Amino acid sequence: xxxxxxxxxxxxxxxxxxxxxxxxxxxxxxxxxxxxxxxxxxxxxxxxxxxxxxxxxxxxxxxxxxxxxxxxxxxxxxxxxxxxxxxxxxxxxxxxxxxxxxxxxxxxxxxxxxxxxxxxxxxxxxxxxxxxxxxxxxxxxxxxxxxxxxxxxxxxxxxxxxxxxxxxxxxxxxxxxxxxxxxxxxxxxxxxxxxxxxxxxxxxxxxxxxxxxxxxxxxxxxxxxxxxxxxxxxxxxxxxxxxxxxxxxxxxxxxxxxxxxxxxxxxxxxxxxxxxxxxxxxxxxxxxxxxxxxxxxxxxxxxxxxxxxxxxxxxxxxxxxxxxxxxxxxxxxxxxxxxxxxxxxxxxxxxxxxxxxxxxxxxxxxxxxxxxxxxxxxxxx
Ligand SMILES: C=CC1=C(C)c2cc3[nH]c(cc4nc(cc5[nH]c(cc1n2)c(C)c5CCC(=O)O)C(CCC(=O)O)=C4C)c(C)c3C=C
Ligand SMILES: [Fe+2]
Numbered sequence: 001x002x003x004x005x006x007x008x009x010x011x012x013x014x015x016x017x018x019x020x021x022x023x024x025x026x027x028x029x030x031x032x033x034x035x036x037x038x039x040x041x042x043x044x045x046x047x048x049x050x051x052x053x054x055x056x057x058x059x060x061x062x063x064x065x066x067x068x069x070x071x072x073x074x075x076x077x078x079x080x081x082x083x084x085x086x087x088x089x090x091x092x093x094x095x096x097x098x099x100x101x102x103x104x105x106x107x108x109x110x111x112x113x114x115x116x117x118x119x120x121x122x123x124x125x126x127x128x129x130x131x132x133x134x135x136x137x138x139x140x141x142x143x144x145x146x147x148x149x150x151x152x153x154x155x156x157x158x159x160x161x162x163x164x165x166x167x168x169x170x171x172x173x174x175x176x177x178x179x180x181x182x183x184x185x186x187x188x189x190x191x192x193x194x195x196x197x198x199x200x201x202x203x204x205x206x207x208x209x210x211x212x213x214x215x216x217x218x219x220x221x222x223x224x225x226x227x228x229x230x231x232x233x234x235x236x237x238x239x240x241x242x243x244x245x246x247x248x249x250x251x252x253x254x255x256x257x258x259x260x261x262x263x264x265x266x267x268x269x270x271x272x273x274x275x276x277x278x279x280x281x282x283x284x285x286x287x288x289x290x291x292x293x294x295x296x297x298x299x300x301x302x303x304x305x306x307x308x309x310x311x312x313x314x315x316x317x318x319x320x321x322x323x324x325x326x327x328x329x330x331x332x333x334x335x336x337x338x339x340x341x342x343x344x345x346x347x348x349x350x351x352x353x354x355x356x357x358x359x360x361x362x363x364x365x366x367x368x369x370x371x372x373x374x375x376x377x378x379x380x381x
Contacts, residue, residue, distance in 0.1 A: 016096030021067045023367040024232050025220065028101030029304065029329050030209035032188040034150040037180030037308040038157040039238065039325065040165070041107070041143025041360060042172040049115045053380050055171045059104070059147075059164055060374040069097030072163040089166065092159035100151040102160055104375045105236045105362025110144040120379060122227030124235055124332040125363045131345040131356065140240060140358035143175045148236075148327070154181065176358070178240060180308025180325045187306060193267060193275065197309050197322055198248055198353075200260055201267030204275055205290070207304040218302045218331055225332065229378030232366030234329045237337045240310070240358035243323040248353045259349050261288030287347045293340050301336040303328040323354065333361065 019027045044052055062072045071077060073087025080086055111121035147164055151157040158179070165174055184196045185203030189210050196202040207214055221230040248256070257264055261284035267275040269290065271283040284291045295302050306329065311322040330336040345351070365376050 016069075016098060018068045018097035019099060019101055021064045021102075021368065022370055022373075024369075025367045026101075026103045026233075026364055027067070027367070028103035028148055028150050029219070029234060029306070029364070030187055030215065031099075031101050031150070032191050032209070033183040033185055033203075033306050034099045034101070034152050035181070035183055036151050036154040036157050037183075037325065038149045038154070038161045038177065039180070039327075040147050040149075040161045040177040041175045042145045042147075042165075042168065043175045044110065044114070044144045044171065045173050046171040047114055049380070051171055052115060055168055056104075056376050056380070057374045058167050060368055061371075062163060062167055063102040063104075063160075063375070064368070064371065066160045066163065067097060067100045067102055069095075069100075072160075072167070089159065089162055091162075092156050095153060095156055095159075098151045098153040098156040100149065100156050100160055102164075103148040103150075103236075103364060105146040105148075105364040106376065106379065107143045107145065107360070107362050109142060117379065120227065120229065122221070122225070122230050122235075122363055124221065124225060124227075124230075124334060125361065126334055128237070128333065128338060128359060128361055129342075131341055133345055133351055134356040134359070136359050137357050140176045141360060143360060143362075145172065146236070146238075146360060146362045154179070178310060178325050178358075179312075180310050182309040184307045184309055184324055185305040187304065196324055197243055197245060197311075198256070200256075200262065200264055201275060202307075203305060204262075204267050205279070207302050214302060215304075218336070219304055219329060221331055227363075230363060230365060233364050234304075234331065235333050236360070236362040236364050237326075237328050237330070237333055238358070238360035238362075239326040239341075239356050241324045241326055242321070242355045242357050244353050244355075245320050245322055251353075258285050259289060261285070261290035287349055289344070289348055289350050292343045292348055297343065298339045299335065301330075301340060303330050303336055303340065329364070 071088035075087045077086045077088045077090035111117045149157040149160045183194050186193050193201040193203050221233050223231040261270050269279040281291045307326040310325045315321045
């Protein structure tokens, strides 16, 4: 049996290896971004705090198994009583762990009056402001809880979310969920930078797992931040950003490159030769995306971006319903996502081609230490 003790994450050479579930931090954050996503937001439907805690314990046990390539429950798809519903749905039988990670987050609405958690709401989990131009769809936004499932195989990611939803029957209901194919970020220097649906390399100047000092400073929450139960955790912002791809596809290459401030093929910054050459902001247009988002304009604020391309078919008008499911982890969205997005929302010429249609904000607690621990113990315990 493989050890469940957390080792430093490394970029995996094979697609079948499991990532450790137990550790100081949750997996699925600095873990080298896998290629597939199923992200789900739940509303809690039980009013009982005890039932919610039971569910978090059951979910944790299932997640520890699923991420190691096992079935969700100990009987499995066919090992229990034929008179009972199986404790695994079966569609991942025979598939390896496929690098599955499951990462939980708690939304601001969980800290309302229902569960007695109002006083424990972290200051950094402050509601996001309205941003100019956004068109958020309420039913596709928010949520009391979220789970991000990432894997190399979409069947494995979907299987995990489906089984967590099955286990949660009667206590939670799915509010919205999103499939993503194709990562749009690297979270390790060992990974090749992927491309987003606009055809550009995305994730070049991302925070990476090798940046230990930066991660301590900008990713992981600490007790003095105002919520001791969040020490070792982090805050997640999701934005579903639809692209008007057909309009983009009729835009000249020069304009496309000026909008981002990088070259399309190599990803090199304006005026430079290679992808990882340092950016010369002064050489870019004042409103280039990279220039507007750069840490130097926001008190050295970084994000750990971990988004995915999505295509939800087409929209009935002949247009692809496609874009970027943006995911960013950070120590404090008030100092990181919010000022960066405010600058982008105000002046980024990319706005002609994109629309933010969904938003999520979640506090992701620290990692589960061992089999006696569970997701959110510090909050409820
Ligand atoms: C609020 C944060 C950001 C949103 C929303 C966002 C949307 C968005 N970005 C791209 C494509 C690229 N972004 C790139 C860089 C980049 N973007 C952000 C932040 C947001 N982007 C940051 C902080 C950075 C890094 C800036 C820097 O320090 O250089 C790039 C360049 C390559 C890279 O470094 O990743 C691309 C390409 C799209 C298509 C998009 C919305 C659909
Ligand atoms: Fe960006």
